[in-house]
Amino acid sequence: METTAKPEQRAAPAALFAALVFIPVFFFSAAIAGREISRLYALAWALFSGGIAYAIAFTGSVSGPRRIFFSVSALAFLVHFKLSLLGKALAPSCFTDTPFCHIAMAPYFLNYLYQQYLALMSGGWKLWGPLTLGGAWLFVTLAIGRAWCSWACFYGGIDDGLSALPRRPLLRLGNWALRLRDLPAALLIFFMLVSLAYMLPVFCLWLCPFKLTGSFLDGQGWHKTAQYALMYAALAALVIAPLLTKKRIFCSYLCPFAAWQAFWGRLNPFRVTADPALCTGCLKCTQACPMTAISCAPGGKAEVSAYCNLCGQCLEACPGAGFRYTLFGLELPRAAGFFRELFAVKYLYVFSALTLGAAFSSLWAPAALRDLVKLLGF
Amino acid sequence: MPALFSEGFLLGLSTGFYCLASCLPLLAPYLMAEGKAAWKFNFYIFLQFLGGRFAAYMLFALLASLAGKAGQYALPSWLLPASMAGCGGLMAFLAVSRVSVKGGPCFLKKDLNPWFSRLPLVLGFVTGINICPPFAAGFIRLLELADVPKGFAYFGGFFAATSLFISPVLLGTPWLGRRANEIGRLTLLIAGLWYLALGLSGLFK
Numbered sequence: 322m323e324t325t326a327k328p329e330q331r332a333a334p335a336a337l338f339a340a341l342v343f344i345p346v347f348f349f350s351a352a353i354a355g356r357e358i359s360r361l362y363a364l365a366w367a368l369f370s371g372g373i374a375y376a377i378a379f380t381g382s383v384s385g386p387r388r389i390f391f392s393v394s395a396l397a398f399l400v401h402f403k404l405s406l407l408g409k410a411l412a413p414s415c416f417t418d419t420p421f422c423h424i425a426m427a428p429y430f431l432n433y434l435y436q437q438y439l440a441l442m443s444g445g446w447k448l449w450g451p452l453t454l455g456g457a458w459l460f461v462t463l464a465i466g467r468a469w470c471s472w473a474c475f476y477g478g479i480d481d482g483l484s485a486l487p488r489r490p491l492l493r494l495g496n497w498a499l500r501l502r503d504l505p506a507a508l509l510i511f512f513m514l515v516s517l518a519y520m521l522p523v524f525c526l527w528l529c530p531f532k533l534t535g536s537f538l539d540g541q542g543w544h545k546t547a548q549y550a551l552m553y554a555a556l557a558a559l560v561i562a563p564l565l566t567k568k569r570i571f572c573s574y575l576c577p578f579a580a581w582q583a584f585w586g587r588l589n590p591f592r593v594t595a596d597p598a599l600c601t602g603c604l605k606c607t608q609a610c611p612m613t614a615i616s617c618a619p620g621g622k623a624e625v626s627a628y629c630n631l632c633g634q635c636l637e638a639c640p641g642a643g644f645r646y647t648l649f650g651l652e653l654p655r656a657a658g659f660f661r662e663l664f665a666v667k668y669l670y671v672f673s674a675l676t677l678g679a680a681f682s683s684l685w686a687p688a689a690l691r692d693l694v695k696l697l698g699f
Numbered sequence: 700m701p702a703l704f705s706e707g708f709l710l711g712l713s714t715g716f717y718c719l720a721s722c723l724p725l726l727a728p729y730l731m732a733e734g735k736a737a738w739k740f741n742f743y744i745f746l747q748f749l750g751g752r753f754a755a756y757m758l759f760a761l762l763a764s765l766a767g768k769a770g771q772y773a774l775p776s777w778l779l780p781a782s783m784a785g786c787g788g789l790m791a792f793l794a795v796s797r798v799s800v801k802g803g804p805c806f807l808k809k810d811l812n813p814w815f816s817r818l819p820l821v822l823g824f825v826t827g828i829n830i831c832p833p834f835a836a837g838f839i840r841l842l843e844l845a846d847v848p849k850g851f852a853y854f855g856g857f858f859a860a861t862s863l864f865i866s867p868v869l870l871g872t873p874w875l876g877r878r879a880n881e882i883g884r885l886t887l888l889i890a891g892l893w894y895l896a897l898g899l900s901g902l903f904k
């Protein structure tokens with residue numbers, strides 16, 4: 322919403338926008354979580370999501386409320402799936418297994434292809450499960466593309482939330498930030514090839530920071546030691562490095578799915594576009610970007626790379642308002658009427674990303690709320 | 700002799716997928732790192748790679764046939780990890796020796812030194828001596844044959860069939876650009892370090 326409008330003028334369109342988000346989120350959340358726990362928890366989650374939508378529409382700011390939603394979703398994931406593994410205090414109430422990890426999907430892609438080939442040749446139709454996962458991924462990619470990494474990923478929520486905590490970076494990466502920016506793409510290709518060569522999920526074995534429980538480790542010898550060392554390094558990249566640098570280090574430099582989504586995310590029309598005419602070359606956007614996705618192009622103007630996950634930090638950091646959400650670089654024609662401000666690419670994008678992120682988080686967020694309620698003794 | 704060539708060819712056809720899985724982590728990053736948006740250039744790299752691989756296969760055919768003649772029927776246990784470490788070391792060396800001293804988007808962006816112009820041949824050779832399961836199966840047959848010309852025919856067929864599995868790697872290369880080269884170099888470094896670590900761990904186990 323235009324922040325120049327009076328609060329009472331902004332409230333009604335913001336409420337409508339919140340309702341538009343609340344209804345589908347409640348529908349999916351009730352359908353997913355309501356199978357095993359009270360629908361009240363699903364309602365609470367949908368209300369929270371609707372509240373985030375209201376905050377975005379009322380303030381006109383995407384990145385702040387988005388960060389709250391994203392971090393809460395990731396925390397809920399930790400509460401429901403991971404803390405329960407450390408003790409019985411937070412025993413999972415309904416979903417005992419983690420959802421199939423999207424990050425493993427990218428580095429294991431060639432293995433899936435090979436598996437589907439075998440399924441086709443042998444008529445083993447039960448092996449066609451990955452196709453469902455592939456279909457879901459295609460839907461997500463067409464709907465929100467790279468915004469998955471800033472709205473839905475439970476790894477990203479941790480990285481993003483922690484990167485927001487320090488007031489200023491204690492450690493500056495300098496030129497190395499850009500020089501190593503293609504590392505996830507290299508890791509992705511490497512993992513795809515060696516996973517195929519060894520017929521093993523090599524990323525899960527060697528680098529996943531979430532395998533804290535000791536599963537997905539080789540049994541003996543230096544392999545296990547090396548796997549532990551790399552796991553702790555990845556964990557440090559996920560938890561400690563954002564606190565030191567104010568950047569999403571795990572997502573920017575280690576996550577193979579981020580590279581995968583940066584490539585395929587081009588299918589999705591949503592973009593963050595920099596207007597060269599409004600760019601003064603102050604570089605505030607490059608400092609603000611947690612993904613190191615903005616560089617200085619020849620001529621001193623800001624250039625947004627394919628690694629951008631549309632988090633919206635640069636929109637607020639730019640003093641000249643030089644960034645905006647677009648569809649393939651284009652804006653929608655101006656609409657008339659009371660709710661005209663809602664007919665903007667920004668709200669179309671936020672609706673897609675928030676609704677999809679909240680529906681996906683319904684796999685754990687309502688259940689995590691119930692875990693907390695139980696823990697408090699109600 | 701043609702029968703032996705066919706036998707090797709059929710072994711290559713039936714096990715070629717596993718051969719592909721072993722060779723791909725080596726060849727794909729290299730092609731990505733050094734390839735250009737010109738199919739002919741990439742094909743030339745590929746041919747050199749195959750040349751090196753062919754030389755390694757023939758060397759093994761010779762050694763295995765001689766070993767068979769001498770009644771030596773077992774591969775030395777250090778051979779597999781040593782070949783893997785050699786291969787990984789070469790890849791890592793190639794990637795690291797191209798570290799840029801000046802600033803840029805990638806820290807492995809230095810232009811190709813003429814010294815490296817024969818590298819595909821060397822890389823093909825070390826890939827060839829990097830023993831994979833299908834290769835070991837063929838090797839045992841060679842020990843049994845214990846005849847150098849027959850060994851050449853058998854491994855020639857095996858080489859021809861397994862090369863068919865590797866060739867699709869060329870398909871994506873005409874779209875390679877500067878950025879893909881940089882990503883390929885990083886991949887080459889990671890893959891090299893991986894194989895070096897695995898090889899060394901096997902040697903000192």
